Amino acid sequence: MVGIINDAFKKYYGSEGELFASPGRVNIIGEHTDYNFGFVLPGAIDKAIYAKIKPNGGRLCRVYSIDYNESAEFSVDSNELPQKHLVRYVFGVIKEMQKLGKRVEGFDFAFGGDVPIGAGLSSSAALESVVGYAISETFGLGLSRFQLAKIGQMCEHNYVGVRCGIMDQFASLFGEENKVIQLDCRTLDYKLFPFNPVGYKVVLLDSQVKHSLASSEYNVRMAQCEEGVTTVQKHVNGVESLRDVTLDMLNTYKGEMEEDVYRRCKFVIEENQRVLDACAALERGDYRIIGEKMFGSHRGLSKDYEVSCPELDYLADYAANYDGVIGSRMMGGGFGGCTINLINEANHDAFINEITEKYNRQFGRPPRVIDVVISDGARKL
Numbered sequence: 001m002v003g004i005i006n007d008a009f010k011k012y013y014g015s016e017g018e019l020f021a022s023p024g025r026v027n028i029i030g031e032h033t034d035y036n037f038g039f040v041l042p043g044a045i046d047k048a049i050y051a052k053i054k055p056n057g058g059r060l061c062r063v064y065s066i067d068y069n070e071s072a073e074f075s076v077d078s079n080e081l082p083q084k085h086l087v088r089y090v091f092g093v094i095k096e097m098q099k100l101g102k103r104v105e106g107f108d109f110a111f112g113g114d115v116p117i118g119a120g121l122s123s124s125a126a127l128e129s130v131v132g133y134a135i136s137e138t139f140g141l142g143l144s145r146f147q148l149a150k151i152g153q154m155c156e157h158n159y160v161g162v163r164c165g166i167m168d169q170f171a172s173l174f175g176e177e178n179k180v181i182q183l184d185c186r187t188l189d190y191k192l193f194p195f196n197p198v199g200y201k202v203v204l205l206d207s208q209v210k211h212s213l214a215s216s217e218y219n220v221r222m223a224q225c226e227e228g229v230t231t232v233q234k235h236v237n238g239v240e241s242l243r244d245v246t247l248d249m250l251n252t253y254k255g256e257m258e259e260d261v262y263r264r265c266k267f268v269i270e271e272n273q274r275v276l277d278a279c280a281a282l283e284r285g286d287y288r289i290i291g292e293k294m295f296g297s298h299r300g301l302s303k304d305y306e307v308s309c310p311e312l313d314y315l316a317d318y319a320a321n322y323d324g325v326i327g328s329r330m331m332g333g334g335f336g337g338c339t340i341n342l343i344n345e346a347n348h349d350a351f352i353n354e355i356t357e358k359y360n361r362q363f364g365r366p367p368r369v370i371d372v373v374i375s376d377g378a379r380k381l
């Protein structure tokens with residue numbers, strides 16, 4: 001990958017630059033909890049967006065997407081949203097930096113990577129993070145990883161249109177090899193846990209369904225959670241988000257909310273508890289309990305939060321009924337993308353062969369198998 005980026009930069013701009021990388025992420029458990037100020041348990045992976053950057057002495061930002069063979073340029077002083085979707089990530093990060101009073105000069109930029117797009121591995125957060133990290137380092141802006149995560153999230157809100165939480169950008173920037181991050185999305189306190197499931201493999205099965213509904217439905221889910229909070233707030237002091245709402249409170253005021261709002265909120269409250277239970281199990285090295293929580297998470301995402309799809313349900317249900325798979329669930333925003341599976345090494349090949357054949361028969365195409373290794377976050381190469 002690095003060779004491809006180096007060659008492309010040289011060919012396109014005729015010069016050398018500095019190389020940076022920022023990875024995609026997996027999330028062991030804790031889905032749709034981040035924007036509800038709850039807990040998540042992600043880790044960075046060994047698939048990243050790589051970017052090369054060089055100041056060009058002017059005010060122009062020239063961007064080249066190697067994978068899409070697409071280019072664009074805009075002035076760093078412009079406030080006009082670029083037409084090309086990918087370029088908006090670069091533009092948005094610059095604008096968010098400028099809001100913080102940072103001075104960004106013109107630069108040449110080429111990027112590409114091996115984070116599968118639309119598979120729920122946060123290729124967009126990887127891009128925002130590498131853009132932010134590379135610009136901050138290149139122009140000595142002194143932005144912390146916390147600030148860069150926030151800048152990436154705001155870029156997504158203000159220039160891409162998804163009101164996402166902070167999990168993906170945080171994981172891409174703070175990830176460490178063989179460790180997962182328990183992040184409290186309210187305080188941004190975090191704790192790294194060694195993730196070492198001896199005898200098991202973490203495998204992603206990509207349904208190959210692109211999550212096209214994701215951004216609109218995502219914002220709808222967020223609004224439903226806010227609606228639930230508003231109802232409880234009328235009765236209980238000190239409630240600011242679902243993080244402050246207990247199941248008892250929710251059940252008490254259930255009659256005052258739409259049935260689907262109730263189920264969305266119930267899922268989030270239960271999912272937060274599952275993250276805490278999974279972290280306690282991680283401290284004991286009990287991967288079976290973590291797996292059980294993953295199955296529970298999928299059931300909730302599918303039935304209560306309703307962000308799954310038939311293909312993801314098929315993959316997760318098949319795994320749940322297969323001896324040797326100790327945990328499985330859909331991962332990320334939903335409506336497509338991957339399941340994350342914890343598979344006993346001894347059963348790995350047989351399981352993959354079987355599910356590939358069955359899924360293919362059911363949906364007319366095989367799932368894509370993606371092996372991941374939990375790896376370091378954003379870095380200069």
Ligand code: GLA
Nearest residue numbers: 031032164165166167332333
């Ligand atoms: C997407 C968002 C994250 C998070 C997940 C769901 O990946 O970018 O902030 O909300 O969905 O857990």
